[in-house]
Amino acid sequence: MATVYWRDGTEHFITILTGDVELVGAMLPKVLAGCLIAAFVTMILPREMVARWVGHESGFSGLLIAAAFGFILPGGPITIYPVAGAFLAMGADAGAIVAFITCWTLVGCTRALVWELPFFGPHFVIWRIVEAVPLPIIAGFLARMAVKAGFARIK
Numbered sequence: 354m355a356t357v358y359w360r361d362g363t364e365h366f367i368t369i370l371t372g373d374v375e376l377v378g379a380m381l382p383k384v385l386a387g388c389l390i391a392a393f394v395t396m397i398l399p400r401e402m403v404a405r406w407v408g409h410e411s412g413f414s415g416l417l418i419a420a421a422f423g424f425i426l427p428g429g430p431i432t433i434y435p436v437a438g439a440f441l442a443m444g445a446d447a448g449a450i451v452a453f454i455t456c457w458t459l460v461g462c463t464r465a466l467v468w469e470l471p472f473f474g475p476h477f478v479i480w481r482i483v484e485a486v487p488l489p490i491i492a493g494f495l496a497r498m499a500v501k502a503g504f505a506r507i508k
Contacts, residue, residue, distance in 0.1 A: 359418055382433045391435035411449065416493040423489060427463040431449035435462030447500045452493030459485040459489030 406416040419440075426433065437450050445453075460482055469478045499505040503505040 380431075385427075387431040387435040390432055391439035391486035394436055394439045398443065400443045402442060407440065407445040407449035407453075409446045411446070412492075415449050416452045416490050419445070419453040419493065420460075420486075420501070421471040422464055423453040423458075426457060426458050426461075444475050446497065447505065448497035449495035451496035452489040455492040458492040459488055 354364065354370065357369055407419045411418070426436070428436075433454065440453065441447075441450050465478050465482060469481070474505070476483055496505070
C-alpha cells in the first residue's frame, strides 16, 4: 500500500484502503460462520467414527467416503476449509482431507446443479463429472504417500 501511496497519491490510496476495509467487513462474518460450522461438526460427529471411516487405517474406502462427502457438501471455500480442518483435528488423515477438498473443488454437485446444468446441459455435466471422479482418489493416495515418505507433515 505504501507503493500505491507513493506512486498514485493520497486519493487513490484512500480509495484502495476503503475498498480493502469494506472487503474485510463483508468477509469477516462469513469466515466466522464457517468456523462456527466447523466447531459444530466437531461437536456433532464422534471422533471415533471419523477416525474409523476416514482415518489413517481407513484405506481405499476412506478416500471414497471423503470424496463422497466432498461431492455432496454444499458451500463455498469459507465453509469447506474450516470443515476440512475440523475433520483433520478429529482424526482424518491427510489423504482423506485432500480427497474431500479435491472432490468438492472438481466435482461438487451443488455447482454442477446450480451453474453448469442450466448453462451447459446434462451431456457436458455428466462427462465432466465422469472424467473428474478419479482425480480426488488419486490426489488422496498421493497425499498419503507424501505423508508416509516424510515430504509432508500433519499437525
